Each structure stands twice: as structure tokens, then as C-alpha cells.
Amino acid sequence: MFVRNKTDSGRVLSGMKAKHQRYEALVKAFHTDIYRYAYWLVKDRSVAEDIVQETFLRAWRSLDALNDEKAAKSWLITILRRENARRFERKQLDTVDIDDEHIHDDTQQADVDIHNRDLHRLLGGLSDEYREPLVLQLIFGFSGEEIAAQLGLNKNTVMTRLFRARSQLKETLERQNEQRGRVNG
Amino acid sequence: MDELEFRRRIYADPNTTDSDVVEAAKSDNSKRDFWNEQKQLDAQLKQAVKVEVPEDLVNKLIWQQSADEFSRYKRKSRWYMALAASVAFTVGIGFTMWYHQPVSLGGQALAHMQYAETERAHTFSPVNLEMVNAKLASFGASFTDDIGKVEVANYCHLSTVRSLHLILDTPEGKMSVFIVPERSDVRVPAEFEDKQYRGESLTLQHASIMVVGDKHADLENMKKSVADRIRFSA
Numbered sequence: 492m493f494v495r496n497k498t499d500s501g502r503v504l505s506g507m508k509a510k511h512q513r514y515e516a517l518v519k520a521f522h523t524d525i526y527r528y529a530y531w532l533v534k535d536r537s538v539a540e541d542i543v544q545e546t547f548l549r550a551w552r553s554l555d556a557l558n559d560e561k562a563a564k565s566w567l568i569t570i571l572r573r574e575n576a577r578r579f580e581r582k583q584l585d586t587v588d589i590d591d592e593h594i595h596d597d598t599q600q601a602d603v604d605i606h607n608r609d610l611h612r613l614l615g616g617l618s619d620e621y622r623e624p625l626v627l628q629l630i631f632g633f634s635g636e637e638i639a640a641q642l643g644l645n646k647n648t649v650m651t652r653l654f655r656a657r658s659q660l661k662e663t664l665e666r667q668n669e670q671r672g673r674v675n676g
Numbered sequence: 677m678d679e680l681e682f683r684r685r686i687y688a689d690p691n692t693t694d695s696d697v698v699e700a701a702k703s704d705n706s707k708r709d710f711w712n713e714q715k716q717l718d719a720q721l722k723q724a725v726k727v728e729v730p731e732d733l734v735n736k737l738i739w740q741q742s743a744d745e746f747s748r749y750k751r752k753s754r755w756y757m758a759l760a761a762s763v764a765f766t767v768g769i770g771f772t773m774w775y776h777q778p779v780s781l782g783g784q785a786l787a788h789m790q791y792a793e794t795e796r797a798h799t800f801s802p803v804n805l806e807m808v809n810a811k812l813a814s815f816g817a818s819f820t821d822d823i824g825k826v827e828v829a830n831y832c833h834l835s836t837v838r839s840l841h842l843i844l845d846t847p848e849g850k851m852s853v854f855i856v857p858e859r860s861d862v863r864v865p866a867e868f869e870d871k872q873y874r875g876e877s878l879t880l881q882h883a884s885i886m887v888v889g890d891k892h893a894d895l896e897n898m899k900k901s902v903a904d905r906i907r908f909s910a
Contacts (some may be wrong), residue, residue, distance in 0.1 A: 527726060531725060537810065541831075607724050650684075653688040654687040657688075661717070
């Protein structure tokens with residue numbers, strides 16, 4: 492691939508090959524969950540894709556810093572959250588609030604039933620501080636401690652936010668059902 | 677455990693295995709019902725967060741890493757040039773002047789051409805105008821009409837500038853079009869070439885366009901095609 496001195500090319504190439512394989516394994520194992528997490532952070536598909544690309548590019552550049560494969564997931568999440576924060580600093584002036592209608596359109600899929608779409612919209616409607624820990628729990632199966640470590644919060648705060656997130660969802664669902672019941676009845 | 681505390685614990689983690697929560701549910705039907713209901717909702721939520729992932733994302737992630745590696749390798753060679761120049765500085769040639777010259781993107785574009793070869797290998801379907809325009813939108817630009825048969829449209833970094841790289845199939849062979857947003861610290865050379873490829877650029881109001889093709893390809897038609905069809909929103 493590269494023109495290098497013959498003497499060290501063998502060693503360098505086998506080292507590079509190992510790094511490539513490691514990177515590819517990382518991409519294949521985590522891109523789905525990482526993309527979904529990014530989506531729920533920013534609620535926009537193309538922005539999510541951009542952030543995921545930046546995240547993996549940074550991961551590639553500092554892959555040598557990842558010593559423990561078990562930590563890969565939370566390492567990627569940390570990079571992604573930093574990337575997202577950076578985007579906010581850059582774009583603070585020209586961000587537009589995404590209203591619920593837009594979220595609805597962006598996520599509409601023919602094969603998703605109404606209930607799923609409702610949940611999707613409700614999740615999108617939660618405030619960021621409630622949605623983020625909930626999504627970490629739902630996508631990555633993180634425990635309260637793990638979420639706390641990831642977000643730099645204490646565990647009680649996390650548990651309270653998870654509780655509030657779900658009870659808000661529940662309340663809204665119930666309210667909707669009541670309204671539907673009235674309309675249908 | 678009272679009702680409120682029970683609900684708090686279940687809401688916080690419907691899949692909890694904490695023994696006191698389990699105990700509390702055992703002796704109370706209404707708690708058990710509540711718990712089952714929450715588990716069910718949780719399963720539905722787990723489905724709802726599974727948004728569809730773009731199908732070419734894996735390839736993009738792997739491809740961009742190769743491209744990054746290649747351009748870093750190129751940058752490394754620039755470091756040697758810097759060394760040579762600093763030697764020249766000691767004999768009185770204005771190193772500072774050289775150093776402050778904006779980064780030239782011609783070489784970067786040529787580097788990406790090498791990777792265009794690999795990228796084409798996993799092209800699945802042609803890219804339509806709408807998809808190209810979706811990517812162009814982040815530069816505040818769009819095409820009014822197809823500029824040719826676009827096979828690949830991908831963002832890439834030329835040096836530090838995020839650009840859009842289009843690979844097209846043309847009568848003159850494969851060509852690449854780079855749309856590079858305007859930046860004061862980079863310079864887009866009017867013409868550049870290496871052993872295999874040749875590039876020409878044109879500078880528009882908000883961006884530069886680089887067209888790169890085979891050494892002997894005629895780039896004029898593509899330049900004109902792009903210049904005629906690109907529009908900037910601001």
C-alpha cells in the first residue's frame with residue numbers, strides 16, 4: 492500500500508494489519524449501537540451519521556490508547572459525547588430547535604406500528620437529561636453505576652432521572668389512551 | 677417496601693433483580709402486575725430505540741480510516757520538506773514566508789484518488805441527485821440537475837477541510853469532483869498532477885471545485901457541468 496524501506500516494511504505492515512483488524516472489529520461490533528445512541532442524542536439522522544464518522548475517526552487515531560477491549564464501548568461513548576459537545580460549541584449560533592413535528596417526520600417508517608411510533612415520539616420529547624441515561628440503559632444495557640460513571644453523575648441522580656423518565660412516558664401514554672378512548676367512544 | 681418506593685425502583689430499572697424488590701412483589705399482586713406491565717413497556721421501548729442504521733455506514737467508517745491514514749502518511753512527508761526548508765532558512769531563505777503559506781489541497785486530492793480505487797470496489801448502487809444534494813446541503817449548496825453518473829458521494833477531509841468527494845463515471849473515464857468550502861488558510865491550486873492523475877480547479881463565490889481525472893482526460897466538460905449546475909443558498 493505504501494512505499495517504504497524494504498527492511499522494516501514487513502514489521503510495520505504486520506503491525507498496521509493488526510491495527511486495521513482491531514479497528515474493523517471495533518466498527519463492526521459497535522457501529523449499530525453507537526449510531527443509535529448518537530441518533531437519540533441529536534435526533535437527526537444525518538447529524539448522527541456525521542458524529543459517528545467523527546467518533547470512529549478519532550477512535551482510529553487514538554486506537555493505541557485503548558488497552559482494554561472491555562472498555563471499548565464506554566470509550567466510544569465518551570468520544571461521541573465529546574464530539575457532540577464540540578458540535579454544540581461550533582454551531583451554537585445557528586442551531587434551530589427541532590420541533591416534535593420534525594422528529595415525527597424524520598423517523599416515520601412504514602413498517603413501524605403506531606405504538607412504536609408513539610414511543611419513538613415520546614422518547615424524542617423527553618428532555619435531554621432524562622433521555623440520555625434512559626437510552627444508555629435501553630441500548631447498552633448499562634447498570635445504574637455504569638451510567639453514572641459514563642455521565643459523570645452520582646448513582647442516585649441517575650436512578651432518579653431514570654425513574655422520572657419512565658414515569659413521564661407512562662403518564663403521557665395514559666393521557667393519550669384516555670384521549671383516544673374518548674374520541675373512539 | 678411501600679408502594680411509592682416500589683414504583684420508584686421499578687421505574688428506575690424494570691429488570692432489577694434486587695432481592696427486596698423481588699420480595700415485595702411476591703407478597704402483593706398489584707405490585708406484581710405493575711412490575712409486569714413495566715417490563716412489557718420496557719421491551720417495547722427497547723424496540724423503539726432501535727432506529728434503522730444507514731446500510732453503508734460500516735463501509736464508510738472503514739473507508740474513511742484508510743483515507744485518513746493515507747493523508748497522514750502524506751503529511752509526514754511534508755514534515756521532511758519542512759526540515760529541508762528550515763535548513764534553507766539558515767542560509768537566509770525566508771522560512772517564515774514559506775511556513776505561513778496556506779496549505780495546498782492539490783496533493784491531498786490526489787491522495788484521495790488512490791483511495792477512490794478501493795472505494796469503487798464496494799459501490800453498490802449509483803447515487804442520485806437527491807442524495808448528492810443532501811450532502812451538499814451542509815455547504816449551503818445544491819445542484820440544479822445531474823452533473824453525470826455519480827457512483828460515490830462521501831465527505832472526506834482534505835488536510836483539515838471537510839469536503840465532498842464525488843466519484844463519477846464519464847466518457848473520459850472515472851473522474852472525481854471535490855467540493856471544498858472556502859477557507860482562508862487553504863489554497864486550491866489551479867492545476868496539479870501526479871504520475872497517474874491530473875486535476876484542475878475553479879473558484880466560485882463560496883467554494884472551490886476540484887476536478888480530478890486520468891492523466892490524459894479532458895476535464896473541461898466536467899468543470900463546466902459543475903459550474904453551470906451548482907447553486908449556493910447564501
